Amino acid sequence: MKLHPHDVEKIASLTLEHYNLRAEDFREGTRDHDVSQNIAALLSHIEGEPPFTILDFGCGPGRDLKVFAALGHVAIGLDGAERFASMARTDTGCDVWQQDFLKLDLPDGRFDGVFANASLFHVPSQELPRVLRQLQATLKPGGVLFSSNPRGANEEGWNRGRYGAYHDLQTWRRVMSGAGFVELDHYYRPAGLPREQQPWLASVWRRPVS
Numbered sequence: 001m002k003l004h005p006h007d008v009e010k011i012a013s014l015t016l017e018h019y020n021l022r023a024e025d026f027r028e029g030t031r032d033h034d035v036s037q038n039i040a041a042l043l044s045h046i047e048g049e050p051p052f053t054i055l056d057f058g059c060g061p062g063r064d065l066k067v068f069a070a071l072g073h074v075a076i077g078l079d080g081a082e083r084f085a086s087m088a089r090t091d092t093g094c095d096v097w098q099q100d101f102l103k104l105d106l107p108d109g110r111f112d113g114v115f116a117n118a119s120l121f122h123v124p125s126q127e128l129p130r131v132l133r134q135l136q137a138t139l140k141p142g143g144v145l146f147s148s149n150p151r152g153a154n155e156e157g158w159n160r161g162r163y164g165a166y167h168d169l170q171t172w173r174r175v176m177s178g179a180g181f182v183e184l185d186h187y188y189r190p191a192g193l194p195r196e197q198q199p200w201l202a203s204v205w206r207r208p209v210s
Contacts, residue, residue, distance in 0.1 A: 003124055008124060008127060012080070012100050012101070014161070015122055015161075016082075018161040018162050019083070019084060020081050020084075023083035023084055023087060026060065026061065027061040027087060030063065033063070035117055035148075036067075037191060038148055038189075039068070039115070041187075041202065042115050042146035043071075043113070045204050045206070046112050047142055050073060052112035053076070053110065053113075054073050054075050054076070054112065055076050055111045055115065056075060056077045056078065057114050058101070058117065058119025058122075059084070059085075059096065060081075061084055061087040062077060062084075062094070062096070064117060065096070066091065068115070069092055076096070076097065077089075077096035078098075079096065079097075079098060101119070101122065101131060102127055102131070106138035107138060108137055108138065109137075109138070109140050110138050110140070111139050111140065112139075113139075113143060113144045113145070113146070114135050114143070116135070116145065116146060116147040117147075118149065118150075118200075119147075120132075122165075124156065125165050125175075128165070128175055129178060132176065132179035136179055136207050141207060141209045142206065142207060143207045144204060144207075145181065145205045146202070146204050148203075149167065149201055150164065150199050151169070151188075151200065153166070153168060154168055168201075169186065169201060172201065172203065180207070181207065182207075182208055183203065183205055184204040184206055185204040186201065186202060186203040186204070188202070
């Protein structure tokens with residue numbers, strides 16, 4: 001079913017409101033999450049010599065943004081939630097852009113890598129191709145996008161106050177390839193568990209050089 005523009009606007013505003021109202025609880029609840037595997041997956045596929053310019057897309061309170069900066073990279077955060085953007089600026093000292101995922105204003109060819117950890121699943125399926133093309137355009141040619149999303153059977157809708165779209169690998173590949181990305185790697189998380197206990201699908205993609 002095609003979403004009306006008013007519905008898309010409501011999805012964004014209510015999801016952001018959910019995070020703004022729970023920003024401190026979210027920061028405390030995710031502070032110790034170990035996503036070093038995901039950070040390494042992005043950085044290992046970026047070609048050239050560091051430091052790299054990294055966009056942390058959906059940076060939240062800034063946990064991973066701080067890691068990229070500590071590793072010596074030029075790290076810029078982006079989040080739609082006002083409170084998350086403020087927290088991330090304060091906690092990291094990095095530049096953080098407050099932008100709704102559905103109303104992006106990104107520079108062309110700026111970034112070596114985009115780190116989209118637990119963020120792109122909030123984009124409704126009908127809007128996802130457009131958003132992915134915008135992310136591809138903000139990468140330098142040959143740049144790399146990492147994504148990690150809760151996987152599912154291609155259902156989407158409201159889940160405890162947040163809108164989410166839960167894709168399987170085949171659908172995610174189709175959407176990413178349709179936006180012009182080339183797959184480099186994918187894996188399921190947490191590592192070392194049976195597949196039914198791995199709710200996260202992680203994948204790494206390159207913007208072609210030409």
